Amino acid sequence: MAHRLLIRRISTFSAKNISCLRPSTTASSSSFSTSLQSASTRVSFLSPSRTLPRSLPHTSLREISFNVQDHEDFTDRVINSELPVLVDFHAQWCGPCKILGPRLEKAIAKQKGRVAMAKVDIDDHTDLAIEYGVSAVPTVIVIRGGDVVDHFVGIKDDDELDSFVSKIIGQ
Structure with missing residues (x-):
């Protein structure tokens, strides 16, 4: 550009x-x-009001929220993670998933790096959805040290998500 x-x-x-x-x-x-x-x-090519865009700084949201690429990536970044990881099983065609995803990211960002979030598209990673017993979307599971420690199915409001994420950190 x-x-x-x-x-x-x-x-x-x-x-x-x-x-x-x-x-x-x-x-x-x-x-x-x-x-x-x-x-x-x-004659200035770039006046002060028209500078070239700089690269965007990395945000903590970008570092702690990621899309799972494959089973190996899931193992490396979720199962072997030192942080607790919220795994958001979603689908592109799912309306409630599109509402829940940004809310989850906001709740995770409030924790300032104490918890991570992995996003798994069930259409792309059916094997992971079957392995973790996902029968409806959105499904959110929490994995700490390779073990599932909590989960919920469906949509929640912002306050419920904040308390859910806080509870995970406190465990």
Whole structure:
């Protein structure tokens, strides 16, 4: 995207502005450098109000919430995790899952790294859903030290989710 922005800026840079950068045949090198400096202050590719976007900082939400890629990834990041992990079994077609997911992420973010969240799409990872007895979505299970310590099925409001996550940390 930065490349496209730069190309757009260059292509809109008019010939008039470029001509002020060319030295006249009678200009000395010092007057040429002065004209370059004044032209560069007049014509700016990136004004302070139009800077290139910087990379987004990593947030704790990004670090503690992740999508499970495969069974090996699940084992590495959930079963072998030192933190308790909420595993959100969901599906793309599930309306309540789309409501619960962001609420869970918000509740996890409030804990500031004391609990993690794994998201498992049951259509992509049917084997994990069967292994953990998921018969309806959304289903949330808590795994600590490789063992399932708690779970719930369905949707909960924000207060219930906060107390559920707090209870997990307190165990």
